[in-house]
Amino acid sequence: MKLHYQVDGDNFLVAGEASASLKRTLKQLGIDSSIIRKISISMYEAEMNMVIHAYGGVIDVEISTDKVHILLKDKGPGIPDIDLAMKEGYSTASHEIRELGFGAGMGLPNMKRYSDHLNIYSEVGVGTTVEIIVFLM
């Protein structure tokens, strides 16, 4: 099953719709709730990053019998140093974003923790692609 989502870049308040929608679909498919949780947390953090740090983007999800594969693509500013960005607590988020409860620099570490594979491809000035894989068995 393939799903496609468009993520609006300028509305922090409604962000997360794609992750919520995927979560509902996974529930309908009868997937184990602890696995749904891993997928939801990883994708939600990645979707929020697209909105907070880039200008939105597109998400493609492929659900197969053994795994869920999520590809998030944005045309944002890119990440100059991915190793640094992966560090717990590292964040370039604005004060406004922090006041809303985000920007603690825990998003990428959370994605790493909850996914089975996390790959980040990024080019400064071009954009970022985040690939998340969670196995279903």
Next chain:
Amino acid sequence: MELREIQDILKANVWAGESRLDMEVHAACGCDLMSDVLAFAKEEVLLLTGLINPQVIRTAEMLDIKAIVFVRGKSPTEDMINMANQKKMVLLSTDQPLYVACGKLYGRGLMNKGDN
């Protein structure tokens, strides 16, 4: 612990899910950082927070958190109440600050975060 008991302990107002106050929670997590909640909260916890914005409801949805207490006398917005009703969540609010609200519930036997 039943949500009704939590409402009583915190003298809380109910903003959504009045009919679901017989629901049980077994642990709680007090936090103003949504990423921390995403990192550490277990399932079926009660979330206590001083943050007011729709992403709090969204974060709870991602984690199957069914009940939220807003502290420090803050009340949820109309948008948040609508979202919570759709997702069958319970929203409460109390005048107590986060630290005190958590302390009271802990003192009455509610565990932290979800680990025993």
